[in-house]
Amino acid sequence: MKYNNIKEAVFLERPNRFIAHVMLDGHREICHVKNTGRCRELLTPGASVFIEECSNPARKTKYDLIGVKKGRLLINMDSQVPNKAVEEWLLKKELFLDLTLVRPETKYGSSRFDFYIEAGGRRIFMEVKGVTLEEEGVARFPDAPTLRGIKHIHELMEAIKEGYEAYVLFVIQMKGVSSFEPNYRTHPEFGEALKQAAEAGVHILAYDCIVTEDSIEIDRQVRVEKC
Numbered sequence: 001m002k003y004n005n006i007k008e009a010v011f012l013e014r015p016n017r018f019i020a021h022v023m024l025d026g027h028r029e030i031c032h033v034k035n036t037g038r039c040r041e042l043l044t045p046g047a048s049v050f051i052e053e054c055s056n057p058a059r060k061t062k063y064d065l066i067g068v069k070k071g072r073l074l075i076n077m078d079s080q081v082p083n084k085a086v087e088e089w090l091l092k093k094e095l096f097l098d099l100t101l102v103r104p105e106t107k108y109g110s111s112r113f114d115f116y117i118e119a120g121g122r123r124i125f126m127e128v129k130g131v132t133l134e135e136e137g138v139a140r141f142p143d144a145p146t147l148r149g150i151k152h153i154h155e156l157m158e159a160i161k162e163g164y165e166a167y168v169l170f171v172i173q174m175k176g177v178s179s180f181e182p183n184y185r186t187h188p189e190f191g192e193a194l195k196q197a198a199e200a201g202v203h204i205l206a207y208d209c210i211v212t213e214d215s216i217e218i219d220r221q222v223r224v225e226k227c
Contacts, residue, residue: 001085003066005053006214011068014043020065022049031063034078037143039132042068042077050213067213075132075174076209076216082130082171083114085209089218090117096124111155124165127152131172131206133183139172139206139222140183146190153193157200168197170206172222180206181226194227 009022009029017036020043022029031051033043043049050067066078083104093099098120106116108125117124133143142149156166170180182191198204206222 001081001088001216003052003214005055006066007051007053007063008213009049009051011043011047011049011065012045019061020049022051022063022065024051024063029063030061031065032059032061033065034080035132036079037132039077039143041135042070042075042132067211070134073134073174073176074211074213075134076211077132077173078216079130081216082128082173085216085218086115086126086128086169086171090115094218096120108159109155111152113152113155122165123163124167125156125159126167126169127156129168129170131170131180132174134174134177137176137178139170139174139177139180139208140186141170141180142183142187142190145187149190150193153190153197153202156202157197160201165203166197166201167203167205168194170204170224171218172206172208173216174211175208175219177208177222179223179225181224184226191227198227 009024012021014020020031020033048069051063067076090102096119101118103116113125114128115126131139131141133140159166182194184191206224207218208222210217210219
């Protein structure tokens with residue numbers, strides 16, 4: 001997954017979920033933040049951020065904020081990119097060698113899962129979660145309570161009862177973490193739901209990514225703990 005026209009800037013402030021102010025080449029600019037999560041540990045005054053210049057003249061903002069440096073880590077914080085990166089990765093047959101079909105955004109019950117997959121006669125639903133929260137080398141999700149996430153997990157458990165396989169894939173949008181675990185401190189109910197799902201046969205996977213200023217690519221599996 002590649003971006004175009006990337007520039008490095010300095011983060012100043014985030015007046016609301018959708019907008020950030022940055023300093024670029026000595027000028028104050030307004031950016032659209034492509035992540036509505038809290039990201040408080042990432043967007044700190046003075047942090048180096050990466051913004052993509054957009055070519056659409058009708059847009060209210062000229063730039064999208066897509067990445068940030070946090071110490072030694074380069075973190076992609078674009079919440080729209082994990083699905084794109086996963087689709088590229090699936091089509092390379094990295095997870096399912098006998099892959100025959102990948103269909104994004106497929107409705108099941110009252111949910112719409114990120115992917116419906118067919119591989120060797122197996123019917124599979126997959127839900128993708130992007131992870132940007134890192135604490136002392138451990139990646140955690142979510143960074144804010146997510147009732148929608150719990151709903152999707154329960155629907156995956158129902159799909160298993162009807163003969164489907166089910167996966168939750170956590171895309172860690174950085175390189176350099178040692179493990180992944182649910183964020184019980186922020187949303188214990190999500191952690192418990194994930195644990196129940198694992199016991200019911202839902203596959204819980206986490207993969208890190210190779211991240212550069214202008215690209216992101218799924219890389220290696222990361223150990224999942226506490227679920």
